[in-house]
Amino acid sequence: MGKLSTHVLDTAHGRPGAGVKVELYATDSCGRTLLATAHTNADGRCDAPLLEGEQLRVGQYELVFHAGDYFTAQGVTLPSPRFLDRIVIAFGVSDSSQNYHVPLVVTPWSYSTYRGS
Template identity: 60%
Template structure:
């Protein structure tokens, strides 16, 4: 069975983003169901997969990262409202038997992602 993992990279400081709060939701029938709420560790990763085994099923998911709070906590002076605040990544899982790694590369002004394995 596959698993879902993530990590956050702070490209302003060139480091893994520690202590970023994130939430994972499953989207189905217009409903958002919270599956987990966690924070990144010292390496910008979560200590365990977000989903794995039988709980990792095909469907549409959302990861919500509190990037604005992270950068404010690093002492960066940010405009209000923040340009990048919550980063919402909506993605589909077609093959839950595979590994899906969904990282966030972020600054206060831009972000990107890709599907890793």
Template identity: 60%
Template structure:
């Protein structure tokens, strides 16, 4: 059975990003269903998978990371409005039996992601 997990890396400071609020949504038939909310731990990870087993289905999902709030809490000054505030990652799950690890690598000015295992 597959699972969906994430973690956040702060490349400005070279550390895992602790305290990032994350929301998970599933998109289906024009609706956006909220599935989970989590906050990253000291390793920049969630304490448990966001979805696993039968809860992970084929389809389109969104992870929303509140990375602008994280950097503000770290004392990073950024002009308003923030250049990077909420990062919305929309991705597809083709085979829910596989593991989908969707990390965020971020600074106040850029971000990237990849599919991990």
């Protein structure tokens, strides 16, 4: 059975993004449903998969990373409003038997992601 995981890399400081709030939503034509909330650990990872086994289903999802709050807590002076505040990564799961790892590589001014396993 597959699982969904994430982690955050703070490339502005060259370290894992520890303490980032992450929300996971399932999305469909009716809106979105909150499935999980977690905070990244000292290694920038969640302590457990966000979904695994039968909880991981084929469909559309959103990960919401509270990057603005994280950088403010790191002492970074950000403009108001923040250029990047909550970063939403919308993605699909087409095979629930596979592992989906969706990391966030982030600075206060940019971000990227990719599908890992």
